[in-house]
Amino acid sequence: MHIDQATEAGLREQLATLYDQYDQLAARGLSLDLTRGKPSAAQLALSDSLDGILDGNYRAADGTDTRNYGGLDGLPEARALFGGVLGTTPEETLVGGSSSLTLMYQVMDFALREGLRGADSAWSNAGQVKFLCPVPGYDRHFSICEYLGIEMLPVRLLETGPDMDQVESLVAADPDIKGIWCVPRFSNPSGCVYSENTVERIARLPRLASGQFIVMWDNAYAVHQLYADAEPLACISEYARQFDTMDGIFQFGSTSKVTFAGAGVAFVGSSERNLSTFKAHLAFQTIGPDKVNQLRHVRFLQDADTLAAHMEQHAALLRPRFEAVLETLERELGGTGMGTWTRPRGGYFVSFDALPGLASEIVDLAAAVGVKLTPAGATFPCGRDPEDRNIRLSPSFPSLEDVQASVEVFALCVKIASVKQKLGR
Amino acid sequence: MHIDQATEAGLREQLATLYDQYDQLAARGLSLDLTRGKPSAAQLALSDSLDGILDGNYRAADGTDTRNYGGLDGLPEARALFGGVLGTTPEETLVGGSSSLTLMYQVMDFALREGLRGADSAWSNAGQVKFLCPVPGYDRHFSICEYLGIEMLPVRLLETGPDMDQVESLVAADPDIKGIWCVPRFSNPSGCVYSENTVERIARLPRLASGQFIVMWDNAYAVHQLYADAEPLACISEYARQFDTMDGIFQFGSTSKVTFAGAGVAFVGSSERNLSTFKAHLAFQTIGPDKVNQLRHVRFLQDADTLAAHMEQHAALLRPRFEAVLETLERELGGTGMGTWTRPRGGYFVSFDALPGLASEIVDLAAAVGVKLTPAGATFPCGRDPEDRNIRLSPSFPSLEDVQASVEVFALCVKIASVKQKLGR
Numbered sequence: 001m002h003i004d005q006a007t008e009a010g011l012r013e014q015l016a017t018l019y020d021q022y023d024q025l026a027a028r029g030l031s032l033d034l035t036r037g038k039p040s041a042a043q044l045a046l047s048d049s050l051d052g053i054l055d056g057n058y059r060a061a062d063g064t065d066t067r068n069y070g071g072l073d074g075l076p077e078a079r080a081l082f083g084g085v086l087g088t089t090p091e092e093t094l095v096g097g098s099s100s101l102t103l104m105y106q107v108m109d110f111a112l113r114e115g116l117r118g119a120d121s122a123w124s125n126a127g128q129v130k131f132l133c134p135v136p137g138y139d140r141h142f143s144i145c146e147y148l149g150i151e152m153l154p155v156r157l158l159e160t161g162p163d164m165d166q167v168e169s170l171v172a173a174d175p176d177i178k179g180i181w182c183v184p185r186f187s188n189p190s191g192c193v194y195s196e197n198t199v200e201r202i203a204r205l206p207r208l209a210s211g212q213f214i215v216m217w218d219n220a221y222a223v224h225q226l227y228a229d230a231e232p233l234a235c236i237s238e239y240a241r242q243f244d245t246m247d248g249i250f251q252f253g254s255t256s257k258v259t260f261a262g263a264g265v266a267f268v269g270s271s272e273r274n275l276s277t278f279k280a281h282l283a284f285q286t287i288g289p290d291k292v293n294q295l296r297h298v299r300f301l302q303d304a305d306t307l308a309a310h311m312e313q314h315a316a317l318l319r320p321r322f323e324a325v326l327e328t329l330e331r332e333l334g335g336t337g338m339g340t341w342t343r344p345r346g347g348y349f350v351s352f353d354a355l356p357g358l359a360s361e362i363v364d365l366a367a368a369v370g371v372k373l374t375p376a377g378a379t380f381p382c383g384r385d386p387e388d389r390n391i392r393l394s395p396s397f398p399s400l401e402d403v404q405a406s407v408e409v410f411a412l413c414v415k416i417a418s419v420k421q422k423l424g425r
Numbered sequence: 426m427h428i429d430q431a432t433e434a435g436l437r438e439q440l441a442t443l444y445d446q447y448d449q450l451a452a453r454g455l456s457l458d459l460t461r462g463k464p465s466a467a468q469l470a471l472s473d474s475l476d477g478i479l480d481g482n483y484r485a486a487d488g489t490d491t492r493n494y495g496g497l498d499g500l501p502e503a504r505a506l507f508g509g510v511l512g513t514t515p516e517e518t519l520v521g522g523s524s525s526l527t528l529m530y531q532v533m534d535f536a537l538r539e540g541l542r543g544a545d546s547a548w549s550n551a552g553q554v555k556f557l558c559p560v561p562g563y564d565r566h567f568s569i570c571e572y573l574g575i576e577m578l579p580v581r582l583l584e585t586g587p588d589m590d591q592v593e594s595l596v597a598a599d600p601d602i603k604g605i606w607c608v609p610r611f612s613n614p615s616g617c618v619y620s621e622n623t624v625e626r627i628a629r630l631p632r633l634a635s636g637q638f639i640v641m642w643d644n645a646y647a648v649h650q651l652y653a654d655a656e657p658l659a660c661i662s663e664y665a666r667q668f669d670t671m672d673g674i675f676q677f678g679s680t681s682k683v684t685f686a687g688a689g690v691a692f693v694g695s696s697e698r699n700l701s702t703f704k705a706h707l708a709f710q711t712i713g714p715d716k717v718n719q720l721r722h723v724r725f726l727q728d729a730d731t732l733a734a735h736m737e738q739h740a741a742l743l744r745p746r747f748e749a750v751l752e753t754l755e756r757e758l759g760g761t762g763m764g765t766w767t768r769p770r771g772g773y774f775v776s777f778d779a780l781p782g783l784a785s786e787i788v789d790l791a792a793a794v795g796v797k798l799t800p801a802g803a804t805f806p807c808g809r810d811p812e813d814r815n816i817r818l819s820p821s822f823p824s825l826e827d828v829q830a831s832v833e834v835f836a837l838c839v840k841i842a843s844v845k846q847k848l849g850r
Contacts, residue, residue, distance in 0.1 A: 036494070038493055038494050039493065041490060041492075041493075044483075044490065044492040044493060047492075048481055048483070051476065051477055051478070051479045051480075051481075051483075051717070051721070052476055052477030052479075052480075053476070054476045054477075055476075055477075056473055056476075058469075058473070058476075065466060065469065066685075066688065067469040067472075067685040067686065067688060068463055068464065068466075068469060068685070068686045068687065069461070069463050069681070069686040069687045070687070097522050097523065097715070098522065098714070098715045099710075099711045099712065101710060101711055101712060102710050102711045105709060105710040105711075106710075140709075140712075143708075143709055144709055147709040256494070260491075260492040260493070260717055261492065261493045261494040261712075262493065262494045262495070262712055262713045262714070262715065262716065263491065263492060263715040263716060263717040263718065283568075284530060284565075284568050284569055284572040285524075285526065285527050285530040285531075286524045286526055286527045286530075287524065287526060287565075287686075287687055288687050289523070289687070290522070290523045290687065290688040290715070290718070291687065291688060292476070292685055292688040293688065293715070293718065296476070
């Protein structure tokens, strides 16, 4: 029954029943965790043959000895393979170490303090730097801004991506806005895929801005569909070439959720000019990335078809977990008016919006009976969700059984908080 | 014969002969390279079993799945093994990615811009930051300072390490001096090992300084002796504990010249307090290092004895190359007064001091007949050797035959430049 249609007496009765269930749960001493988007052990095992795959042959295709120093760009074959994921040419692709977050931090730090076009272009020259942050979004993007002293302006994330009317009017009006964070496919946490029109308009943004504006295009889930017919993402590089805005777009990706999390290969795509200046910045910090691991990845993932087949194996492991979440939410909360949630076709998250003001309470209720959820607010700049309603659910890591149990607890906590609120406490 | 004892006629005759030899060399179309301290392919092959060593077992000793996210500190067993190299406890050791240069940059960047003890302690608050740079030294240390806008004050490097009288009086007198770069064992390029007294005095430096002073202790060649009886290095941690200065000392190392160059494991040792604040800085840039590669290294290098036995195999490959350099220099230049050079018992370099004003010319002469040497001045801040006399020779990478040929060319170029200078050109 919809919560608005219940009588006060009915709600009181319901709450008593819910608390009974909650007390029973508390007695079970659960210890479950839906907090982070980590691959499960079974997913990781799909790539176990990485170690040993070189079979004593450490030479890259061009004869480079990957065991020795050098090659800030990454191996040519790795640049070709991962450029293919981003839609950039090998020349527009740099393959680095194991963390795309590191590459993103380095680009932001570089643009802020050193300047993409020399010292005069450093954002830090021009007072307060601002960045657009579609919300809900990825906490680690926001942390980079917070750490670097960049003011974050939240913009609405719609089912088609960021609200582009809002984005365009902000960018046109405020020269202090230097960029925007995007997770364009299976966005973290909503799971939405940016529409073709959104991609096109984002590719045009650098022309709209008055200064050095960059799109931070974190394509973390580029090949991470759960279903073969999941919505594809339009290629931003194609639009950027059309609008001559490649200089204003940095694309990122990694194999952390393809092979090993934190022990894969990360890559960045942008204009050749950007990569050339960025490399000059990197050269002060490193002699070059781990090319041996890059070679392992190329031997293992080979080409787009092999990569796609590998990702289907991931999808087979992830699908039941996502379906358990969605079926449970529908069964327990469908039609109750107690919340809305996304139905992603890929990625690692389900985004849940509770009734305003309840997210923190729901997370606390769940924690008290042994179910850890991502902290409420984590999906907003500085950890503050102005409506206190968004909760990110991450079903990838636990067993199917634990996912099921966790979401049942979660739904119960949503109900308790919602009914309590309705009763005015 | 010593150049000062030769008559002008003798010198002219000698120069003619030297030019004949030089012309014959030019005709040979050599292409040799003594520029960088890279391991040879045979050295790298000593670690070929790294790939595949896990044999499907990706679990660390404490059960951690190295294939998944997490663990900014590095694996406990890696912290124990590499802490052993530095003389730090596992708690005082952080194991990172593949590059110790990256760790050094991150520490410098952090101390400069964010502050080791909060924003108030950031070096950048206090006007011009200065760093002591023993010379000749490692160009990439100097590049970090140059890039970060840190003024470099050269100090003399003696056979016992930096001239500590000079260092102490500078540090005591100038509060803008925030630290010192050190390569304490088999220093790059001189090959000297800091004496026990020098290590003790350096460990005390942070007490002598008025502000936040750090010793950047790049122990890159900690276990890289060429001879079993090579001079050991006193443990700076022991002195630092005695003087309570661990907060002022950051020690670095890597396996780049133990296993694979650029694809090994890098580590930093300091006080637990320092590592704790440093980790908070790193957390904005990465979720964690490549633990799979750390596990490979622990399985491969195992313990101090296995590591030492492995390094003996490196030494067996390096020794003949160093001996070829030293024997050739002695034979060709001994007693001529045309230069002095070091006789390192470990590390990767021989440091040669020509007569003042001749280093660039010698490097150019060698380049013109196909022998690449490290650019003159590279061992000094901003690439400027005030006396233009130091040249770094790196015999590790080429074949023994090529090392031999290169040094013969080098010696010839030294003679030409020296005789020309003596003749007043």
